[in-house]
Amino acid sequence: MPEAIWISFAFVLGLLMKAVGLPPLVGYLAAGFVLSGIAAATNIAIEATDVLAHIAHLGVLLLLFTVGLKLKLRSIVSPEVIGGSLLHFGITCAVFTPGLHMLMELDWQTAFLLAIALSFSSTVLAAKVLETKRELRAFHGRVAIGILIMQDLIALVVMSIAAGQTPSQWALIVFGLPLLRPLLFRLLDASGHDELLVLLGLLLALVLGGLGFEAVGLSSELGALIFGAMLANHPRSQELAKSLWSVKEMFLVGFFLQIGIGGLPDQGALIFAAVAILVMSLKGALFFFVLLAFRLRARSSFLSALSLTNYSEFGLIVASVALPQWLVPLAITVAASFVVSAPLNRLSHTIYERVGSRLTRFESQRRHPDEQPISLGSTKIMIMGMGRTGTAAYDQLIKDEPLIIGLDSDPAKARTHEREGRNVVFADGEDTSFWQGLYMPAVESVILAMGDIEGKLIAARNLRKKGFTGFIVAHTLYADEAKQIREAGADEAYLTMSETGVALASQVLHRTRSIKPVMS
Known part of the structure; x- marks a missing residue:
């Protein structure tokens, strides 16, 4: 049974790649090539x-x-994202196209499509690296993800044009799809949190988006993207994305295996990959x-650029539609770029x-504007991280202390708090240059309410490094993390669940003591 062999090889080689710190998809590609090698050596088809x-x-x-x-307009509507992605795409194609045409003696169309495929960066690798380092919402992380989304849109346009499909007259129905958004929102609300949520995602992506768009002569890929974008502003859109993550990753294993099984790389493919890595x-x-041209600081530009310095699995998807004969060389190139890029990104700050x-x-x-120095003036209390915990602390403290400010690394969240009347500004507490430009002469107390332990440790260390002698308090779920936070410089680190239990008990005691016993 060939499926059992594919799964076995994919798992073993994916596990090996993960063990050495590389993305498992490098192993899936390798599994396909190994199977091709076995077939060639044994004459087994x-x-x-x-x-x-x-x-x-x-x-x-x-x-x-x-x-x-993930396609929220606020994540991509900024000069550095739109301008940066289009400018990089244009320059790359303008340089690579004539270079490939002259050096490899390719026709102009093939050279242009190859240049497009090589211009993309890996969404999978960049997102996983940034998520591992908890930098997805840091400024440089948001810039990188925004550029990747723009590249995905460009790839989709290229695929639609390359497919050469002629839409039918029924394709005009697509313009009426936004009218379905309220219905889709209701379906998402009614689907709960379990298997119905996954089935709804499969229905929209594969049936309505995939088969539906194919039926009217449009790209199934375009349909899947559009139906996803229609739900992007729903509060549970990211929950739906997470519920589909494992299913999507499992099916993508088939995509990478298919490329590898398609044939072993020849000498030309290996030379092409080697040159592409040098050019990377x-x-x-x-x-x-x-x-830098869009006024980002060197640090933000460097960290964003390093996370984008690789080649993309989307390049393979574009090649599968437009350049099937180039799939194997591009697959080797993408895999090699991951081997180089992954360890460099783990050491990016160093x-x-x-x-x-x-x-x-x-x-x-x-x-x-998002990287200006911050002066806190006469502020006495600073809260870092304006999620549920930070917001609750702010709302409680503002009753007695008006000189209070909240900081958050998500600019959209900061703007929402501002609209609700809170004094909240954007700031990335994990950015060392933020601390260099922070002026806080009157601050007496700091609450560390960020969601991740690393952010709290960095903030506590930098506060003490700046000479801050006031009170620092944090919260965490685990006792070992509380110890780390105190060692980093915090005065107190409370266990969230324990404090919740104490608060509940206090409410019960207060309630029972206030009710006089009734004699029967």
């Missing part, structure tokens, strides 16, 4: 069946659907200088500490 091809297609549709779920540093340098002094000279004198 191991081919990608229709089942594997169908699974691979479903994986692509689910990937695009989850991209659509120029791709990262271009991102760095493009972001690398910047060594080269940062040489990079800051390229900074603009004008700063990006």
Whole structure:
């Protein structure tokens, strides 16, 4: 049974890649190539069946659907995201296209499509690296993710054009899809949190988006993305994306296996991959200088650029539609870029500490609005992290102390608090340069209410490093983390669940003592 062999090889090699700190999808590609090698050595036919091809297609549709779920206009409508992504895309294509045409003697169309495929960066790798380091909502993380979403949209346009499908007259129905949004929102609300939620995602991505758009002569990939985007503003859109994560990853295994099983790389493919890896540093340098042009600081530009310095699985998806004969060379290129990029990104902050002094000279004198120095003036209490805990603390303290400010690394959340009347500003507490530009002469107490332990440790250390001698308090779920926070400089670190239990008990005691016993 070929499916059992595929699963076994994919799991073993994916596990090996994970053990050495590389994305498992490198192992899935390797599994396909190993199977091709076994077939060539033993003269046993191991081919990608229709089942594997169908699974691979479903994986692509689910990937695009989850991209659509993240497609909020506020995440991409900014000059550095739109301008940076388009400028980088244009320059890359303008340089790579003639280079590939002359050096590899390709026709102009093939050279142009290859340049497009090489211009994309990996959404999967960048998102996982940033999530692991808890930097998805940091300024440089949001810029990188915004650029990746723009690249995904460009890839979708290229795929739709390359597919050459002629829409039918029924395709005009697509313009009426926004009218379905209230119905889709109700369906999402009614689906609960279990298997119905997953089934709703599959229905929208594969049936209505995939088959529905194909039926009217449009790209199924476009349909999956549009149906995802229609739900992007729903409060539970990210819950839906998380519920589909495992299903999507499982189906995408089929996509990478299919590429590897398609054939072993020849000498030309290996040379192409080697040259592309050498050129990859120029791709990262271009991102760095493009972001500097939009007034980002050197640190933010460097960290964003480094997370984008790789080649993309979306390039493979584009090639599967437009350049099927180039799938194997591009697959080797993408896998090799992950091998180089993954360890560099894990050491990104350490690398910047060594080269940062040489990079800051390229900074603009004008700063990006989100990276301006912050002066707290006469503020006495500072709350870092304005989630549920930080907001509750703010609302309680503001009753007695008006000189209070909240800081949060999510600018959209900061704006929401401002509209609700709270004094909250954007600030990334994990950014060392934020602490260098922070002026807090009158602050007496700081509450660390960020969601992750690393942010609290960094904040506590930097507060003491700045010479702050006031009171620092934090909360956490675990006793070992509480110890770390105190060692980093906090005066107190309360266990959230324990304090909740104490508060509940106090309410019960208060209630029972206030009620006089009734004699029967």
